[in-house]
Each structure stands twice: as C-alpha cells, then as structure tokens.
Amino acid sequence: MSLEHAILVSLAEKSASGYDLARRFDASIGHFWKASHQQIYKVLGRMEGDSWVSSQLVAQEGRPDKKVYVITCAGRDELAAWTSKSTPVEPLRSEFAVKLRALPFGDADAIVDDVRVRRRAHQTQLTYYEDSAARFYPRPDELASDELGGWLVLRGGILAEQTGIAWCEEILQRLTASDGAER
C-alpha cells in the first residue's frame, strides 16, 4: 500500500495538517495519487499509532484549531526503506478499454462521443501539466536535486497525456473513417 508513503513524502517536504494534505492531494501529488480527506485522516491516525508521524495542536486566529503532523525519524526511516524496495509495475486497469471491446455489442455513436470527451480531458490535463512545467521548472536543464523528482513526475504526466490523446485520435480515425469523414 502506498497512501502512507505518499503522505510521508508530502510531510517530508513540509509538515501539514490533515486538511492541508487533503488540498495537496487535490493538486500536485493528487495528479498521480488521489485521496479523500476521510481517507487521509484515517491513515494519519494509523501512522501516528505507528510513530511514523507526530501531531501537535495549533491554535489559529479567525479559524478552527488544527492538528499539524510532522514526520518522525521512524517515518523517515520507513520512507527510505520503502524506496529501497522494488515497486511492482502496476497493471493498467482501464474501464475504457473494456468499453472498446464492447463495441460490437453496444452503441458505437455513444462510444465515439465518449472518445471525444476523453480526448478533450487529456488535452486539458496536458495543457495544465505544460503550464506547471513552465511555471515551476522554467530551466529544466538546471534542476536542483530536490526538484528532480517533481520534474520527472511531471514529465511522466505529460507523456501519459500525449499518449492518451494519440490513442483517442487513432480510435476516432478508425471509428469515423467508415462513415466517410464525419464532423
């Protein structure tokens, strides 16, 4: 399992409350590992039990108190140990691929529409990644060592979205060519 480790990475970068983490998981880290706030609070509790993190209640002005979590030495050890173990290649799991196989038994027009929606979604995400790359890593050939990971992840996202677009276009070409150059 890996949410623990994703949280450890995030806390190693910067201490945070559960709420803060939930927002990070809506953005940067969340692009490749989603987590709801409920899940995060639950796991944080378990991690504190394992002494991977410790928490401290912090009073704030104008808003509710928050519990700030800090990674412990044990947490850093765990994180280092985890990186030194190999990660199995996660098999791809695509509902969309199942749908393509269902072509002869379903509604081809609806599937084509779906592919178009999908292509747009990939395009939007790609643009977002490219903007992020330009903003946060303007000089990718001169990266600091603590920037390298983030950059490489972003590159992976960009490659994946480009591939997604290419696949959609190949599908559209196949599925609309027979109707004679549809809109």
Add this chain to the structure above:
Amino acid sequence: MSLEHAILVSLAEKSASGYDLARRFDASIGHFWKASHQQIYKVLGRMEGDSWVSSQLVAQEGRPDKKVYVITCAGRDELAAWTSKSTPVEPLRSEFAVKLRALPFGDADAIVDDVRVRRRAHQTQLTYYEDSAARFYPRPDELASDELGGWLVLRGGILAEQTGIAWCEEILQRLTASDGAER
C-alpha cells in the same frame, strides 16, 4: 464498477465457465482489467441473481463438471446501456510516481535499479503486444467490425508500453548522467 461489464463482454463474445473466464482474465481481457477467480465467482453469482447471465451445469469426461454461464437478453441490454453512458476518465494512480517524489529522502541507487527493472518489464510487455498484433491482426487495414475493438485495445497497450519505456529512459538519463555515464 466494471468487472460486471468486462465479464458481460467476455460472455457476449463466448459463453464460458468461471474457470474459463478466470483464464481469459489472465490473458487478453486481463491485460487491462485484472480479476482473480474468487472475485469472478462472486460477481457471477450476483450477476445471475440480477438475471444478466444464466448458468447450466455441464458434465465433462475426465474432469470435473463445470457451470457454463451464458449472457441473457437482460445482460445484453445492460451491456448496451452501459456503452451508451460516458465513462469518467480514470485518474492515473502510480506508486512509482510517489517513489520518484521520494528521491531526496530515499535510496537513489535502488530507485535507479527499479527504473531499469521497470523498463525491462515494459519492453517485455510491448514485445508481447506486438507479437499478438502480428498474430491476430496481420492485416490491420482490413479489420472486420468485430475485430476493431480488440485491435484498438491492443494499440492502446502498445502506445502505453512505448510511453512507459520512454519515461524510464528519460528518468535514467537524468539520474545517471550526474554520475558521469554510468554502466
């Protein structure tokens, strides 16, 4: 959820027992949607309750009896209805990406090894897909309509593996360049 629909697709192509389905999910369909035999039996039971499939006990010679499942009209209706609904783009979830972000806090050498293993795995899978493509779709420009889905899925797999390899190589270039052209 989609295992139901993956099973419906598989049964629409050809009736089968739970055991047969489990083997299909180790191969063709399984390349993009994994399922264990326990899971399949469980879901088949539920699907029979929903009348999406019906079963018939078939005696065999030299081996145990088997329960052959056949898709029903209701099952075909459900499948068609499912294809006409849009599928949300599934967010990518990559433990490997988390690990890349963990670079400053972990064992860079181990991560590099992991990337190499990963590249090999992608290469192996790519070769497998390309062989499948050459064997089952020798003339991709003249596909029958019931072959199109399988072909497009295979193309998606090929594109995904190529991207995986490209990403690994970019990572290796970054992570080993600083050591001065490592082995």
Add this chain to the structure above:
DNA sequence: TAGGCATATGCAACTGGTTGCACAGCATCG
C-alpha cells in the same frame, strides 16, 4: 440575523478487491 462558504476534524456503513483456505475429480509420473 440568517444563510452560505471556507476551514477543520472525524465516524459509520458500505463496496470492490485481495488473501488464504477448503474441497473434489481425475491424470500422470515416480
């Protein structure tokens, strides 16, 4: 001042999927 919104934390019930185990028929090999 009531309602909506952002901040902030959390529980309970459920679902999809994994892991581990059980059991049974029949074949083949040592």
Add this chain to the structure above:
DNA sequence: CGATGCTGTGCAACCAGTTGCATATGCCTA
C-alpha cells in the same frame, strides 16, 4: 500407491477506499 498438478467451485476474513453524515469556528453577504 502416493505425490503432484491441472481442472473446477467456492467461503471467510480482511483491507483500502468511497459515500454519506456530523460537528464546530468564524467570515462575509443578502
């Protein structure tokens, strides 16, 4: 004759993650 291995079906316990709800502070606006 026993061990191993493939075929074949299934249950029980567990785990990760989702959905829905509860609760509380304090801001801003209608």
